[in-house]
Amino acid sequence: MKTLFRAVICGVLCLAVSSCDKSISEFLDKAPGVDVTESTIFSSKVQLETFIAGTYRIGLHSIFTYNDANLIPTSRTYCINAPITDEAECEVTFMHPEQWNAGNVTSATTLVANEDYRYFIRWTAIRDCNIILERLKDVPNLDDTYKNQVIGEVKFIRALNYAEMLKRYGGVPIIDKRFQLTDNFQVKRNTIEDVVNFIVKDCDDAVAKLPATYTSNFRGRITKTAAQMLKSRTLLYAASPLFNTATPYMSLGEDNKLICYGNQDNSRWQLAADAAKAALDLAPAGNFSLITDKGVDKNYKYAWEQNDNAEIVLAEKTYPSRARTQFPWYGQQPVSIINAWGGVSVIHNFVRKYEKKDGTPQTWPGGTDLMQKYAELDPRFAQTVGYNGSYYDKDVPLLETFQGGRHAADCDGGAWLKKLLPDALSASSGAVPNGIVFRLAEAYLNYAEALNEAQGPVPAAYDAVNTIRQRSGMPKLPTGLTKEQFRDRVRNERDIELAFEDHRLYDIRRWKIAENDGVMQGPFYGLKITKITGSTDFKYEPYVFETRTFLPRMYLHPFLNTEVYKGYLVQNPGY
The missing domain is CATH 1.25.40.390 (Serine Threonine Protein Phosphatase 5, Tetratricopeptide repeat)
Structure with missing residues (x-):
């Protein structure tokens, strides 16, 4: 409105x-x-x-x-922060997350390269x-x-x-x-x-x-x-x-x-x-x-x-309404769908976090049952990820990210990001960005996490996280979890519920887990998807598409040298 x-x-x-x-x-x-x-x-x-x-x-x-160079020159950037983390990968190499993934965040680079535009x-x-x-x-x-x-x-x-x-x-x-x-x-x-x-x-x-x-x-x-x-x-x-x-x-x-x-x-x-x-x-x-009244899917x-x-x-x-060739949409859609700046590929590191609908972990050993694997996942998966065989928008009713498929080029993760892109957006119609600053679901997860750390997994902490899970059709967390087990579960719930809403980069750093393999350093996985002749299913194989670098200094951003050299700001360590 x-x-x-x-x-x-x-x-x-x-x-x-x-x-x-x-x-x-x-x-x-x-x-x-x-x-x-x-x-x-x-x-x-x-x-x-x-x-x-x-x-x-x-x-x-x-x-x-937003690409606001004509209004406020220093606010110009092209991509969300998800590809800095284990959520995603940029389709193209000139986006600012690539600086982070290579460990090239420095006090001499630009604000855009350092994320804080x-x-x-x-x-x-x-x-x-x-x-x-x-x-x-x-x-x-x-x-x-x-x-x-x-x-x-x-x-x-x-x-x-x-x-x-x-x-x-x-x-x-x-x-x-x-x-x-x-x-x-x-x-x-x-x-x-x-x-x-x-x-x-x-x-x-x-x-x-x-x-x-x-x-x-x-x-x-x-x-x-x-x-x-x-x-x-x-x-x-x-x-x-x-x-x-x-x-x-x-x-x-x-x-x-x-x-x-x-x-x-x-x-x-x-x-x-x-x-x-x-x-x-x-x-x-x-x-x-x-x-809670639209259905779990x-x-x-x-x-x-x-x-x-x-x-x-x-x-x-x-x-107001923005065409698909305008920002913010222009920096999120794959080139194979619209000849834009480049899309956001959802990587397998992130997909692995989704539980099955019954609350048990999904396994990904490689095989010939990819579509069945996808169908078994938490309903939020299909509402977040544009995966092979899924609906993307009315211009692309069927995504093809299998090898040789129409939308497979540069899709390192094997899937494209659907979340943030409304269905109303198409070649013929724009959409008003839903520029979320605060969504109530965050408060439930904040409460569950903080209460567990303060008092352990008390009933109120369970109730808060289960409220989020159940509105998407997911079962309650199992009772009897230790404080550490509950911490892992609520963190994973936060990863899924708040995905691609610019929380993950800062959650990773405040939890001090960036140095864990597959979080902000080490091997990052995608899926190689192959069409099976005569079948409606697909063969899939996890593979390492990139090895990323995280340096301990990157737990906080650097101040630019141009400010530090004025003599009044103490630079953060390591820069």
Whole structure:
């Protein structure tokens, strides 16, 4: 649905894009008195709303990437992050995940190559938030309810941008005011603890001030539940082994607290569990709930495909309908289907994580029963993966990824990614991206993981993960699991449920498992699929298509040398 708030954002974008087409002389040749100044922005509610919409535009970032070079040059990239991990492989070699897979993440490469193409934009968003907080009192005729809403919105956006930097860099400089020209711009990094506390404080303030819900024409604005989910995610990361330790992954000497707490405290897991439970408790008042009424073979797909469904707590709503030849779609579809930048091939490392429908592990020894193997898998598999013999879209009703098939070229994994690409998208019709920022299913899995780490596999932890499994027709987890066994099961559930939603790269690193074979280093597998003459089934054979490299320094991103050489930022270890 093209909401009013999306329309406001798009209006801001049109102004920005049209300005890019003007020469400098056109800006200089303005008639007197028509400049838009800061005082103009804070002169009325209408002007303020336009500025807030622009802050949403640069401050929210979804699971999609966009080719925005004409609007914000540093935000240009082409591929999602899944091929950095054991989820996928890029069809082409020039995409940024290839730098990661070769261990070539360095402090001298570009932000795009290092994945964080929004780094500088985040600081712009934070500055905009600080300006609004400073100047809100100057806008005439605003009631207290609206003022509180705006404070909640911008504190959330500020917290979200800090959370995105926390999971990439560890401690970063905390900027909680608008800088003046006389201020010292060289602010040093704060500790992990400082940054986590800052994010949590902003989230708590936002929860207190934001409404539970809005009228339908403002769907996409930040709610109490969204703010609580950000708090939940932040505290989950803070409690995880990467940060919640006395000994960091690599030593930074006297600056170790920039990359870890400096002690291990199990109570951090309980804080994370409490925050996730609070998000689940807030959800009903915001009309948020899991999708459970579409059937076990459709619930999951409806949740990620359908815009504004009840499970979407917050989505980026910058873009209207986009043709399949426009981003974000253009960087995800195989060349054999559309002559685009290149698709995302789902690899066998990931497919092996799917259980059979009865909850037992699937085996993949190689054989002549591939279609039977696929049919036995968790229903979420067919709602996520474009596999040989499956429906891809109305232009490609039957995928052929077998050797010599129409869609086999460069398909290293043996399958293509279907998730994120809605059925409505085709050569003749575009689709509105469902730019998920928070989906309620995450809160259930956050709760299950954190509660198990804090208390062991208690009934409430079982209930949370089983709620996710059962809505997709999967049986409950077996009772009597140890803490370690439950940890493995809930992590696998997270891999499946949140697949390709830009969680896996950061889950791998916060769990400190990147160095395990087949996760971010070592052998990566695809399937060689061969058509069997006279049969409807196919022969399959797992094979190693690539050996990847992960260096311990890559547990956190590097700051660019151009920033470090200014002398105020301590670089992360190993760079």
